[in-house]
Amino acid sequence: MKIATWNINGIKARIDNVLQWLGDTSPDIACLQEIKSIDENFPRMEIEALGYHVETHGQKGFNGVAILSKLRFDEVNRRLPGDDDDEQARFIEGVFSVRDEHDRPKALRVVSLYLPNGNPVDTDKFPYKLGWMGRLERWAEDRLAFEEPLVLAGDYNVIPQPEDAKNIDVWVGDALYMPESRQSLRRLEGLGFTDALRAGDDAAGIYTFWDYQAGAWQKNNGIRIDHLMLSPEAADHLRLTSVEKRVRAWEKPSDHVPVIAELALEAA
DNA sequence: ATGCCTGCGGTTCGCAGA
Numbered sequence: 205m206k207i208a209t210w211n212i213n214g215i216k217a218r219i220d221n222v223l224q225w226l227g228d229t230s231p232d233i234a235c236l237q238e239i240k241s242i243d244e245n246f247p248r249m250e251i252e253a254l255g256y257h258v259e260t261h262g263q264k265g266f267n268g269v270a271i272l273s274k275l276r277f278d279e280v281n282r283r284l285p286g287d288d289d290d291e292q293a294r295f296i297e298g299v300f301s302v303r304d305e306h307d308r309p310k311a312l313r314v315v316s317l318y319l320p321n322g323n324p325v326d327t328d329k330f331p332y333k334l335g336w337m338g339r340l341e342r343w344a345e346d347r348l349a350f351e352e353p354l355v356l357a358g359d360y361n362v363i364p365q366p367e368d369a370k371n372i373d374v375w376v377g378d379a380l381y382m383p384e385s386r387q388s389l390r391r392l393e394g395l396g397f398t399d400a401l402r403a404g405d406d407a408a409g410i411y412t413f414w415d416y417q418a419g420a421w422q423k424n425n426g427i428r429i430d431h432l433m434l435s436p437e438a439a440d441h442l443r444l445t446s447v448e449k450r451v452r453a454w455e456k457p458s459d460h461v462p463v464i465a466e467l468a469l470e471a472a
Numbered sequence: 473a474t475g476c477c478t479g480c481g482g483t484t485c486g487c488a489g490a
Contacts, residue, residue, distance in 0.1 A: 213489085214479050238489085240480065265480055266488060321490060361490075380490065415490065416477035427490080459478080459490080 205302065205469045206230070207314060209357035209430055210448075211237040211413075211460035215270075218458055219247050225451060226254050231464060232274050232471070233300070235316030235357040239268035246270065263293040269316040269358070275300040275471045278311070286339035294318040294336070301472035302353070304441065309472055310353055312438075317358035322379030330379050333361070337388035345395055347435070353469065354435035356397065359460065361429055362389045364399065367408035368428035380429060398439040400432040400465040401447070413460045414452055421452055432465045441468040 208231040212218040215236070226234065234256075239246060241262045248258040255274055261282040262268035271277075279299035284290070295317050302312045317340070322333030340356075347354055363381045366372040375381035393399065401410065411426025420426065434442060448462040 217479060238479095321488085323490070375490095378490080413490070417490095418476050420477095429490080456478095 205232045205467050205471070206464050207233045207235070207355050207357060207432065207467060208462045208464045209235045209237070209316065209359070209432055210462035211318070211359040211430060211458060213238050213458040213460065214240040215246060216241060217456065219250065221451070221454055221457065223250060223254065224454070225448070225462065226251070226256070226272070229448065229462070229464070233298070233314050234272040234462075235314065236270040236272065237316060237318040237359045238266070239270050240266050241268055259296060259298060261293045261296040263291070267293045267318060269294060269296045269318050271296055271298045271314060271316050273298060273300065275302070284317075284336065284339050285343055287335070290336075292320070294320070302469040303472045305468050310437075310469065312469060313347065313352060313354040315354075315356045315358070317356060317360075319358065319360045319362065321361050322382070322385065325377070325379050325382060330382070333379055334384055334388065337385070341388065341391055341395070344392060344397065348396055351437060352435065353438035353441060353467070355438050355465065356433040358431070359429060360389065360431050362386060363427050363429055364389055368410070370409070370411070370423075370425045370427070375427070380427070392433060396436050397433040398436075398442070400434050400439075400442055400445040401428070401463065403434075403439065403442055404445050410447060412447055412463055416459050430460055430463050432463060434465070438467060442466070443468055
């Protein structure tokens with residue numbers, strides 16, 4: 205089963221790319237971020253025509269997340285708990301019935317998350333980011349008690365290590381690389397989550413985002429900020445993680461590319 | 473040094489992104 209995450213930077217501007225990629229790659233579950241659309245305007249019919257169920261948590265103008273799935277949703281939960289005043293649409297969880305390699309039934313949980321950018325760090329945006337990460341840690345810790353396969357997929361807006369950027373020097377002091385941001389991500393790993401890409405590849409220079417500006421793509425001036433974090437039960441079934449770099453070279457691309465984790469689980 | 477580019481809202485410029 206292929207589970208993907210992709211920040212598409214606007215569904216209206218990206219629908220052709222999304223349909224092309226779904227057709228080419230055929231992920232079983234695709235977590236999208238930055239749909240920049242209200243739920244009513246999301247082009248669900250075109251995506252359903254490719255055999256996907258669609259669940260969104262959108263808002264007007266910016267943010268917004270979605271999960272596309274060939275499997276039926278058993279359950280959907282919107283909003284990250286912990287702050288009832290937080291109106292930003294950055295979190296959606298789907299639950300699916302799957303079976304493992306021994307035909308045992310399992311409940312697979314998949315989250316599509318869009319973690320706040322946090323810049324500039326001297327504004328309330330940075331504490332909002334850290335607060336959001338703290339809520340994610342607490343939520344994830346609760347979910348781990350279920351001892352189920354759980355995938356936290358999304359745009360984390362965190363550069364984990366120096367080797368996850370072409371030029372790490374320019375990110376020092378940036379919210380994406382601040383010690384507090386990185387420490388929170390590391391605490392998530394401390395709880396038992398595995399960075400799917402790093403489980404299989406410790407090479408430097410694997411990126412998921414290239415800025416539109418200053419020829420970043422042409423210079424391969426990228427960063428790795430889109431991650432699939434796996435619970436122990438999900439990590440046990442990890443086969444392969446890949447980055448769909450070719451998509452960045454397409455016509456009218458997002459500034460992010462899809463990342464895919466292949467798990468040894470099948471639809472029930 | 474700051475902007476470089478892109479998407480969106482709602483009109484043609486401001487904000488957000490990373």
